Amino acid sequence: MTKVRSEELLAQLKELTPRVTPQRRVILETICDRGGHLSAEDIVAEVTRRLPGVSPSTVYRNLQALENVGLISHVHMGHGVAQYQAADHGRHHHLVCGICGHTQQIDERTTSNLQRSLLEAHGFEADFDHFAIYGTCAECARTGRANSEG
Amino acid sequence: MTKVRSEELLAQLKELTPRVTPQRRVILETICDRGGHLSAEDIVAEVTRRLPGVSPSTVYRNLQALENVGLISHVHMGHGVAQYQAADHGRHHHLVCGICGHTQQIDERTTSNLQRSLLEAHGFEADFDHFAIYGTCAECARTGRANSEG
DNA sequence: TCCTTATTGCGAATGAGTCGCAATAGCATT
DNA sequence: AATGCTATTGCGACTCATTCGCAATAAGGA
Numbered sequence: 001m002t003k004v005r006s007e008e009l010l011a012q013l014k015e016l017t018p019r020v021t022p023q024r025r026v027i028l029e030t031i032c033d034r035g036g037h038l039s040a041e042d043i044v045a046e047v048t049r050r051l052p053g054v055s056p057s058t059v060y061r062n063l064q065a066l067e068n069v070g071l072i073s074h075v076h077m078g079h080g081v082a083q084y085q086a087a088d089h090g091r092h093h094h095l096v097c098g099i100c101g102h103t104q105q106i107d108e109r110t111t112s113n114l115q116r117s118l119l120e121a122h123g124f125e126a127d128f129d130h131f132a133i134y135g136t137c138a139e140c141a142r143t144g145r146a147n148s149e150g
Numbered sequence: 151m152t153k154v155r156s157e158e159l160l161a162q163l164k165e166l167t168p169r170v171t172p173q174r175r176v177i178l179e180t181i182c183d184r185g186g187h188l189s190a191e192d193i194v195a196e197v198t199r200r201l202p203g204v205s206p207s208t209v210y211r212n213l214q215a216l217e218n219v220g221l222i223s224h225v226h227m228g229h230g231v232a233q234y235q236a237a238d239h240g241r242h243h244h245l246v247c248g249i250c251g252h253t254q255q256i257d258e259r260t261t262s263n264l265q266r267s268l269l270e271a272h273g274f275e276a277d278f279d280h281f282a283i284y285g286t287c288a289e290c291a292r293t294g295r296a297n298s299e300g
Numbered sequence: 301t302c303c304t305t306a307t308t309g310c311g312a313a314t315g316a317g318t319c320g321c322a323a324t325a326g327c328a329t330t
Numbered sequence: 331a332a333t334g335c336t337a338t339t340g341c342g343a344c345t346c347a348t349t350c351g352c353a354a355t356a357a358g359g360a
Contacts, residue, residue, distance in 0.1 A: 019306055019357050040347075055309045060348060062307095064300075074300075076229075078281065081347070082300075095274050106272065114264040122256065123288025124245050131228070134281040138273025150214075150224075150232075169326050169337055190317080205340045210317060212338095231316070 005032070016069040026051045027062045031072050037083030037103075077103055077132045079149050093128040097137035099145050104137075155182070166219040176201045177212045181222050187233030187253075227253055227282045229299050243278040247287035249295050254287075 009028055013020045030046045031038060038046070044059045063084060066072045074082040078096040092105040111128050118124045136147070159178055163170045180196045181188060188196070194209045213234060216222045223239075224232040228246040242255040261278050268274045286297070 017306095021307065021357075023308075053309085056347095057310080057349075058308055065307095095268065095272060095276070097274075098277070098280070104272065104274075106268075110267055110271065111264060113267075114261060117260055117263075118245065118256075118283070118285075121260065122245060122254065123291065124247075124254075124283075124285055125291050126245070126283050126285040127248070128284075130248070131281060131284040133268070133274075133276050134278075135268075135274055135276040141273065141275050167337095171326070171338065173339075191315095203340085206316095207318075207341080208339055215338095 012071060016071065017065065022051060023047075023054050023058050024062050024065070026054075027059055028066055028071060031066075031084055032086045035089075037075065037077070037085050039081045039083055041081070043084060073129075075130060075132060078134045094132035095137070096132040096134055097140055098134055098147050098149055099136055099140040102137050102139070103132065106133075162221060166221065167215065172201060173197075173204050173208050174212050174215070176204075177209060178216055178221060181216075181234055182236045185239075187225065187227070187235050189231045189233055191231070193234060223279075225280060225282060228284045244282035245287070246282040246284055247290055248284055248297050248299050249286055249290040252287050252289075253282065256283075 006029065009032060010020065010025065013025060013028060017024065026047050027043065030043055030050065034046075040060060040063060043063070044054075044056050047054050047059055063072070063074075067074065067084075071087055072084055073087055074084045075094060076082050077094060078098055078101075080101075091108050093108060093111060094103050095106055096103045108128075111126070111133075115126045115128075118126050156179065159182060160170065160175065163175060163178060167174065176197050177193065180193055180200065184196075190210060190213060193213070194204075194206050197204050197209055213222070213224075217224065217234075221237050222234055223237055224234045225244060226232050227244060228248055228251075230251075241258050243258060243261060244253050245256055246253045258278075261276070261283075265276045265278075268276050
């Protein structure tokens with residue numbers, strides 16, 4: 001992480017949370033450093049590396065706290081645990097393959113027609129940010145692999 | 151459940167599973183009786199009422215077994231546990247509200263344009279049967295309720 | 301430096317299943 | 331109807347990912 005980025009985050013933390021602890025700061029930095037998505041377990045592991053002795057429950061509590069103030073968010077990628085990401089990670093939706101687990105990002109506009117239809121027909125505001133679109137990726141479809149997940 | 155429906159199910163069980171036990175039969179009947187969706191816990195409760203003494207693990211094992219042979223299926227409705235349904239429950243997708251938890255069924259055709267786009271652009275076969283479409287229902291959007299779920 | 305109270309670490313508890321294993325019971329055969 | 335094979339059951343212990351209660355600690359304002 002660059003020094004300037006780190007200072008930005010620190011400023012945001014000061015503004016948005018009552019107290020800035022090393023644990024909180026490192027947890028946020030860990031998530032912001034990694035471009036992609038991280039599970040809570042991944043975050044516990046990496047934070048422990050950077051700050052030996054942190055308690056897993058502290059990590060879990062801070063994931064909630066940081067999400068409450070809007071600095072991070074999480075997305076459910078099919079089966080399995082949620083993935084966390086920085087709030088400013090760029091706008092996109094996810095496709096997740098139920099067979100190989102591979103995920104890819106797609107442009108938000110891809111879903112806008114469906115979202116419009118659902119809004120018009122049912123008044124329903126679909127949210128593809130919080131749950132990925134589940135299915136079978138090109139590679140698994142081509143090779144005819146079967147889904148053995150629950 | 152009608153007598154004829156019950157006999158149909160029994161015939162299917164005989165054909166598709168090595169042994170027909172009372173537990174297995176009652177579990178399948180319970181799911182087929184209820185038009186809608188049931189959580190595993192709901193099924194344990196109802197099966198226990200019909201057949202006192204069944205073990206929860208027997209119910210869980212049979213849910214897997216019945217799903218493996220294609221008699222039932224389950225769908226993930228946002229947060230929370232999966233819902234089971236008879237395999238012949240009629241083809242439709244689900245909208246689930248993340249705020250009030252309300253669900254509604256929609257015609258499969260509603261999503262076909264998006265599915266076509268995803269297939270053409272990414273070779274991805276989206277499956278809206280296994281994961282519901284998550285968002286905010288008309289009523290919650292109207293009254294501006296906020297999402298407090300994880 | 302002191303004080304208030306938010307935050308931490310610890311370990312126990314939770315929810316929703318899953319697993320190992322001995323006992324039971326379908327059902328094909330005699 | 332009795333027998334034998336083995337699928338299935340019930341039980342209880344276990345897992346996984348997370349949450350909770352609580353006493354000790356430590357931010358950060360006065």
